[in-house]
Structure formats: C-alpha cells, structure tokens
Amino acid sequence: NAGVTQTPKFRVLKTGQSMTLLCAQDMNHEYMYWYRQDPGMGLRLIHYSVGEGTTAKGEVPDGYNVSRLKKQNFLLGLESAAPSQTSVYFCASSSTGGRLAPLHFGNGTRLTVT
Amino acid sequence: EDKVVQSPLSLVVHEGDTVTLNCSYEVTNFRSLLWYKQEKKAPTFLFMLTSSGIEKKSGRLSSILDKKELFSILNITATQTGDSAVYLCAVEAMNYGGSQGNLIFGKGTKLSVKP
Numbered sequence: 749n750a751g752v753t754q755t756p757k758f759r760v761l762k763t764g765q766s767m768t769l770l771c772a773q774d775m776n777h778e779y780m781y782w783y784r785q786d787p788g789m790g791l792r793l794i795h796y797s798v799g800e801g802t803t804a805k806g807e808v809p810d811g812y813n814v815s816r817l818k819k820q821n822f823l824l825g826l827e828s829a830a831p832s833q834t835s836v837y838f839c840a841s842s843s844t845g846g847r848l849a850p851l852h853f854g855n856g857t858r859l860t861v862t
Numbered sequence: 863e864d865k866v867v868q869s870p871l872s873l874v875v876h877e878g879d880t881v882t883l884n885c886s887y888e889v890t891n892f893r894s895l896l897w898y899k900q901e902k903k904a905p906t907f908l909f910m911l912t913s914s915g916i917e918k919k920s921g922r923l924s925s926i927l928d929k930k931e932l933f934s935i936l937n938i939t940a941t942q943t944g945d946s947a948v949y950l951c952a953v954e955a956m957n958y959g960g961s962q963g964n965l966i967f968g969k970g971t972k973l974s975v976k977p
Contacts, residue, residue: 752904781964783967788969789969790866790950790967790968790969790970791905791950791952791965791967792967793964793965796964806964838904838905850896850907850910851896851905851907851965852907853904853905853906854904855903855904856903856904
C-alpha cells in the first residue's frame with residue numbers, strides 16, 4: 749500500500765546544476781501537486797496537474813518545470829538550481845474534481861543547493 | 863490577497879492538558895477548511911470542514927468551523943506525547959490558481975507535549 753512515493757529522499761546540488769524529482773502515486777488519483785515547505789513559510793504550491801497531460805502554475809512556479817506524461821507520475825524539474833531553492837519538497841495527490849478531496853502526501857525530498 | 867493565519871505558532875503543554883489551536887482565514891470563494899497533522903515527514907489528514915457549527919470528532923480531537931467569523935479551532939483533549947507535531951490548517955479557495963480550487967496553507971502550530 750505505497751500511496752505517494754517521492755524519489756530521491758535527499759539531494760545536494762551545486763548552484764547551476766539541474767535535477768528532476770519524481771513523484772509516483774498508485775491510487776489512480778487525477779490531481780497531483782508539488783509543494784515546497786520552508787521554515788516559517790508553511791506549504792506553498794509550486795505547480796499542479798488536474799489530469800494526465802495537464803499542468804498549471806501555483807503560487808511559486810518560477811525556476812521550476814513539471815510534466816505529467818503518465819497519470820501516476822508527476823515530475824518536478826529544476827533546470828538551474830539556486831540556493832533559494834533549498835527546501836523540503838512535498839508531492840501530493842487527490843482524487844476529486846469539483847470538491848477538493850483531502851490530499852495524500854509523500855514523505856518529502858530534502859534538497860540543499862550550495 | 864488570500865491568507866490563512868494560525869495561532870499560536872508554537873505551544874508547550876503537559877500530558878493530560880487540553881489545547882485549542884486557532885485558524886483564521888480571508889479567502890475569496892471559500893469551499894472548505896482542512897486540518898493536517900505533520901510529524902517528521904508527510905502531513906496526514908485529520909478533518910475537512912465545510913459547514914458552520916458542525917463539529918467533527920475523531921477520538922480526542924475535534925474541530926469546528928465558523929464561516930461567519932472566518933475561523934476554525936482544533937481541540938485536543940487529554941494530550942499525549944504522541945500528539946506532538948505541527949498542525950496545519952489549509953483552506954480551499956475556488957479561484958486560487960484558476961478554475962481549480964487549490965489549498966492555501968497556514969504556517970502551522972508546533973505543539974510539544976511534555977511527559
């Protein structure tokens with residue numbers, strides 16, 4: 749019963765490097781989300797997807813790109829990492845359309861950019 | 863600008879105490895308010911509230927929403943050390959991010975329960 753799985757769990761990047769964070773869910777959920785969590789800032793939405801092949805910007809999308817080629821996977825890319833992107837990244841999914849259902853979160857990816 | 867404000871930001875109590883966590887919000891086109899508990903990793907869902915005055919309960923936890931005064935409270939009775947966590951409040955606002963309602967999170971309340 750995996751739920752939402754994020755890989756990797758930890759990563760250290762140098763400024764300017766690129767990487768992709770992978771999120772996979774096995775609950776057949778339509779909606780998927782990427783959040784970042786910083787001390788004193790709460791959870792902030794980066795990008796989200798309402799179904800396979802769709803993506804949309806959230807509150808803090810700059811410096812990130814996403815893709816949803818398969819329903820179960822949602823990828824978050826950093827093309828040129830910056831120290832300001834040091835954060836804990838959470839992926840989440842939910843089932844519903846009209847009325848937002850509770851989010852199911854992954855365990856997070858801790859990213860440090862030096 | 864839509865916002866969700868939680869108070870207090872942190873709280874230290876002893877086992878057996880009762881605590882009340884607060885969440886106030888200002889959003890356009892409110893749809894629902896949710897509470898999550900976050901221990902070391904992923905936030906886990908506690909309650910979803912959509913109607914005023916109807917209490918949701920789960921064991922020692924309960925929550926209620928006041929849509930007129932725009933706030934919600936989360937009560938925990940007879941606290942235990944296992945209740946130590948960050949409690950997150952989130953509000954679904956229909957117009958945020960476009961046609962799809964998305965969650966706006968508060969900064970959380972860090973609860974520490976001492977033995």
